Amino acid sequence: MSSLDWLVLFSTLGAIVAYGVWKTRGQQDMASYLRGGYQDKWHTIGLSVMATQASAVTFLSTPGQAYQDGMGFVQFYFGLPLAMIVLSIAFIPRYFRLQVYTAYEFLESRFDRKTRQLAAFLFLLLRGLSAGITIYAPAIILSSVLGWPLRLTCLCMGGLVIVYTVAGGTRAVSQTQKHQMVVMLGGMVVTFIVIVMRLPASVSLRNAFHIAGSLGKLNIIDLSADPSRRYTLWSGLLGGFFLAMAYFGTDQSQVQRYLAGRSITESRLGLLFNGLVKVPMQFLVLLVGVMVLVFYQFNLPPIFFNQPELARVYQTPHAAHAAALEREHQAAFARKRSEIERLDAALDRHDEKSIAAAEQAVRESEAVFASIRGEMKQVIATALPHPAIKDADYVFLSFVMRNLPRGIVGLLLAVIFCAAMSAVASELSALASTTVIDFYRRSLRQNASDAHYVRAARWFTAGWGVLALLFATFASLLDNLIQAVNILGSLFYGTVLGIFAVGFFLRRVQGTAVFFAALLSEALVLLLFLRTSVGFLWYNVVGCSAVMLISASVTRWPGFRKPRSPAACGMDTQRRTTP
Amino acid sequence: MANEPAPARQELHAAPPFLTWTGLYCLVAGALLAEITLFIAITLAYR
Numbered sequence: 173m174s175s176l177d178w179l180v181l182f183s184t185l186g187a188i189v190a191y192g193v194w195k196t197r198g199q200q201d202m203a204s205y206l207r208g209g210y211q212d213k214w215h216t217i218g219l220s221v222m223a224t225q226a227s228a229v230t231f232l233s234t235p236g237q238a239y240q241d242g243m244g245f246v247q248f249y250f251g252l253p254l255a256m257i258v259l260s261i262a263f264i265p266r267y268f269r270l271q272v273y274t275a276y277e278f279l280e281s282r283f284d285r286k287t288r289q290l291a292a293f294l295f296l297l298l299r300g301l302s303a304g305i306t307i308y309a310p311a312i313i314l315s316s317v318l319g320w321p322l323r324l325t326c327l328c329m330g331g332l333v334i335v336y337t338v339a340g341g342t343r344a345v346s347q348t349q350k351h352q353m354v355v356m357l358g359g360m361v362v363t364f365i366v367i368v369m370r371l372p373a374s375v376s377l378r379n380a381f382h383i384a385g386s387l388g389k390l391n392i393i394d395l396s397a398d399p400s401r402r403y404t405l406w407s408g409l410l411g412g413f414f415l416a417m418a419y420f421g422t423d424q425s426q427v428q429r430y431l432a433g434r435s436i437t438e439s440r441l442g443l444l445f446n447g448l449v450k451v452p453m454q455f456l457v458l459l460v461g462v463m464v465l466v467f468y469q470f471n472l473p474p475i476f477f478n479q480p481e482l483a484r485v486y487q488t489p490h491a492a493h494a495a496a497l498e499r500e501h502q503a504a505f506a507r508k509r510s511e512i513e514r515l516d517a518a519l520d521r522h523d524e525k526s527i528a529a530a531e532q533a534v535r536e537s538e539a540v541f542a543s544i545r546g547e548m549k550q551v552i553a554t555a556l557p558h559p560a561i562k563d564a565d566y567v568f569l570s571f572v573m574r575n576l577p578r579g580i581v582g583l584l585l586a587v588i589f590c591a592a593m594s595a596v597a598s599e600l601s602a603l604a605s606t607t608v609i610d611f612y613r614r615s616l617r618q619n620a621s622d623a624h625y626v627r628a629a630r631w632f633t634a635g636w637g638v639l640a641l642l643f644a645t646f647a648s649l650l651d652n653l654i655q656a657v658n659i660l661g662s663l664f665y666g667t668v669l670g671i672f673a674v675g676f677f678l679r680r681v682q683g684t685a686v687f688f689a690a691l692l693s694e695a696l697v698l699l700l701f702l703r704t705s706v707g708f709l710w711y712n713v714v715g716c717s718a719v720m721l722i723s724a725s726v727t728r729w730p731g732f733r734k735p736r737s738p739a740a741c742g743m744d745t746q747r748r749t750t751p
Numbered sequence: 752m753a754n755e756p757a758p759a760r761q762e763l764h765a766a767p768p769f770l771t772w773t774g775l776y777c778l779v780a781g782a783l784l785a786e787i788t789l790f791i792a793i794t795l796a797y798r
Binding site: 246250253254256257260261381382384385386388390391392393405435436437440441444447448451452455 | 767786
């Protein structure tokens with residue numbers, strides 16, 4: 173990396189962190205530290221919500237996913253705008269009316285303490301694990317590509333986040349995230365423009381789309397009704413809706429972002445802004461991956477994008493085989509490039525017959541090209557003791573390091589660091605809030621001063637940060653861990669959303685009924701996971717629907733039913749003063 | 752829960768600074784519909 177890149181990277185990160193700390197200096201009370209002092213305007217909330225969701229893996233993996241599998245992943249986000257509308261109508265007013273610090277306080281107000289602490293515990297478990305992964309996953313890729321020690325990379329990212337999150341609490345998180353999100357969006361737009369400009373002069377944007385389409389990468393919409401297919405229009409709309417409802421409506425790392433709003437209006441506008449911008453943003457990130465693919469039709473790509481892993485193969489007896497494959501790869505690339513140039517020329521002539529013939533030739537040469545890459549992966553798998561043969565996560569960063577101009581490389585690295593830091597900051601702040609409000613203040617120290625709880629929140633933020641760092645620093649089973657955290661999340665989100673949905677919409681259902689229904693629904697989701705191949709997005713639909721149906725049904729049974737009285741009819745009339 | 756007074760009833764029903772709430776919800780849902788239509792068109796045009 174050039175000195176200009178280092179300058180851009182460190183000045184961007186330093187300026188954002190310094191601004192966040194300066195802007196939030198001198199905060200003393202809980203309302204400031206845990207709810208941001210109710211000062212955030214809609215654009216801060218919207219950008220902060222987006223930055224919380226966009227981890228570094230979003231910017232590292234998503235372009236690589238588009239490079240390898242096309243743009244179908246964008247369907248995953250189709251339910252999100254609809255969820256933002258429902259949350260604005262149903263959830264935000266109720267959270268604001270109760271003046272909660274955490275989403276789980278609502279559950280005690282509506283049901284009982286055990287339901288509140290069950291949901292809070294599930295959040296701490298899932299988010300605590302994922303905070304470590306949020307640091308570790310990008311760190312292993314960055315350290316591999318940049319040649320930095322893994323632990324130092326984890327410490328740099330995590331340490332900086334802990335400092336400003338402990339110092340400034342929720343408001344520091346929102347203030348830094350606002351600027352981090354601007355850097356992320358700006359960085360991706362700049363990258364897209366640079367890639368398009370680096371295509372050969374004869375290749376127009378329209379032709380670039382056509383080439384990507386010929387390679388099967390513009391298959392954005394899948395209308396299949398097969399539930400085992402992971403991303404379809406229907407799973408995106410319905411499963412994605414339930415997932416977004418659960419994530420944005422019940423996950424404290426998101427709820428905390430919009431609870432910091434200056435008013436209900438600002439919080440609602442912030443969520444609607446997210447609903448408006450999220451799908452185009454993900455489309456852009458995926459499109460960058462597709463444009464990288466088009467770029468590599470005219471420029472030789474690495475045979476394997478995780479170059480340090482490939483270098484290890486050359487230290488083994490399989491080096492000669494690997495070198496032969498690299499030569500074969502270069503020859504196949506030359507043939508494919510000439511077919512792509514024929515296609516480009518045919519597109520310019522608008523000659524349909526030549527276009528069809530050239531497309532067929534491109535697909536055939538691409539198949540040969542892909543088979544050589546596949547053979548190299550087999551060599552890596554044979555040659556190395558613990559091989560990492562999936563290289564999709566390395567596609568984008570490898571492209572950035574090799575092909576983007578000086579300064580832009582630093583900006584893109586700043587994007588990735590910003591994404592990692594913003595997601596971790598939200599997680600740490602939410603973990604600390606939930607620990608203090610739902611456990612420490614509720615069950616251990618009920619009547620301490622505001623200053624005491626702020627001090628406790630600072631310590632818990634630092635504690636969760638150190639725990640996440642330890643997890644990230646000593647984790648060594650990357651693939652398995654990420655998979656485990658993703659599966660855990662999707663297994664429990666539907667049930668947790670169901671508990672909240674019953675609280676909001678089924679006013680006759682009481683705590684014991686919903687608790688019983690949640691246990692049964694969880695068993696059902698686990699059964700689906702263990703015994704069927706149903707895509708994970710559907711778990712959210714099944715879990716939530718099952719909690720609502722079962723709790724509504726068992727409420728009719730003796731023992732689950734309470735006499736109808738104003739106090740039993742829900743939160744609006746039930747203004748308990750839980751600590 | 753926080754000790755601050757709950758927001759006034761009128762704040763719960765405050766109008767947005769631009770358009771109406773129904774208009775904003777239609778805008779978000781309409782944008783999604785337009786995006787899906789565009790994506791279907793791209794899928795069909797470049798398959």
